[in-house]
Amino acid sequence: MKTFRCSCDNKQLLFFESSSCVSCQRVVGLDDAFNKVEPYDFDEESGCYFKARRPAARYQKCDNNADYNVCNGMVNLDDLVPEDGNDxxxxxxxxxxxxxxxxxxxxxxxxxKKMEAAKRRALYTLKAxxxxxxxxxxxxxxxxxxxxTTDRDVNDHFVSKLDYSESVFTGHDCGHITINLAEADDVARSQTKYAMNERYRTLLGHFRHELGHYYFDQLIVGSEKKNALSKECFGDDELDYQESLKKYYENKPADNWRDEFISEYATMHPYEDWAETWAHYMHIMDTLETAKNFSITGSITGDAADAEETDELNLPQDSKFFYSQTSITSVLDxxxxxxxxxxxxxxxxxxNDAYPFVLSQPVRKKLSFIHHAIHNKFSLIKS
Structure with missing residues (x-):
């Protein structure tokens, strides 16, 4: 993730989640371009905010920003299209x-607020x-x-079931993603992580995984050619999902699952293999962008010549990082x-290790498939 700078005299560092400048105290935030955190000045006469570089455009804090401080969104009032009966x-x-x-x-x-922070970060990478x-x-x-939403009591870390509340399961259904609020509670999420013997479980990971399901529908489903290529890489997605789910929870994956899959859950069904691999692709892109932003990528040995070789990634301020011309091999290396x-x-x-996973050659091939699917470069996929 990029960092930004305020326009104040101190050129204060701003982060993606920043809502004010700690130096000049001005409001900062994201507008609908969703690619830059920048400062806003307040006009007392109009009661609106404006950017110094666009003084004619009037902005207002998002209601969720103004009323609950759960986001840092700013809305251009000139572009606002009110919905019927909704102000x-x-x-x-x-x-x-x-x-x-x-x-x-x-x-x-x-x-x-934690949910919104994770969602914005996930959406940022998609938009980029x-x-x-x-x-x-x-x-x-x-x-x-x-x-x-949730079906359990926040006061005991989501242990007790709420009366008259339907069960809430994190998942995806035809573009609609549900995230149980319990996933934003560190205690509840940790309990689930250890109960399910997971090596990694984060709120951001949930968003990226479920978004992977959404983009499978958007990028693969509907194209016979793309679906056939996906089957070659991830397996037959027409396998009975419920039967695969049952087998997964009844039988432990083979000890050598790391040879072919990025995670244990990816072994469950080709749909989950795709979604897990998609999430890891997003993790890799976001983290490398952050690392390059702080100039800490490059050779492990610190050799200057080796470090220069990673410049081909164009990370992160150069938008070419997100171009299809970027080599997935160089990214993964x-x-x-x-x-x-x-x-x-x-x-x-x-x-514990921040990234306790192994990128075997089959996993690298799957990550490459994701990369080419995102950029619609299927002709470059090697069998």
Missing amino acids: EVLCFACRFNETVPDLSIVEHIPLW LSLPLRNLRQDPENGLSFDF AWMEFSVILNSLNRSMGM
Whole structure:
């Protein structure tokens, strides 16, 4: 993820999640272009915000920003198209929400803020990759939407079932993604992680995994050729899903699953293999962008000549990083080097490896398929 700078005298560093400049105290945020965190000045006469470089355009904080401080979205009032019977002012990211948590329960609000932060980061990478990204108002048939809700009590870390509440399962259904609010609670998520013997379980990971299912429908389904290529890489997605799910939970995956899959869950069904691989592709892209932003990618040995070789990745400020011309081989090679650095840093802090996964050759092939599917370069896929 990129960092940004305020226009104040100190040129204060701004992060993707920043909502104010710690130096000049001005409001900062993201507009609908969704690619830059920048400062806004307040005009007392109009009661609106404006950018110094675009003084004529008037902005307002997203309602979820102004009322709950759960996002940092800003809305250009000139571009706002009010919906019938709905006077909400929502930013680019918040327009994807269909259901938000019960806000009469104040303990839900900080967890919702975590949900929104993870969602914005996931959407940012999708937008930077120029993937189709439309909400239900823009595309009622194929648009993307989110439900954030729960069926359990926040006060005991989501152990107790709420009365008269339907079960809430994190998942994807025809463009509609549901994330249980419990996933934003560190205690509840950790309990589930260890109960299911998972090596990695994060809120951002959930978003990216479920978005993988959505983009399988958008990029692969509907094309006989693309679907056939996907089957060659991930397996037959027409296998009975419920039967595969049953077998997965009844039988432990073979000990050599790492030879072919990025995670144990990826062994369950080709759909899940795709979604897990998609999520890892997004993790890799976002993390390498962040690393290059702080100039900490390059050779493990620190050799200057080797470090220069990674410049072909154009990470991250050069938008070519997200172009189809970027070599997936160079991306994965850089990731293998940097993940060693990343894990070593974690160990120095007494923490578990940040990336405890193996990129075997079959997994690299699957990541390459994802890369070419995103950029619609199927002709470059090697059998």
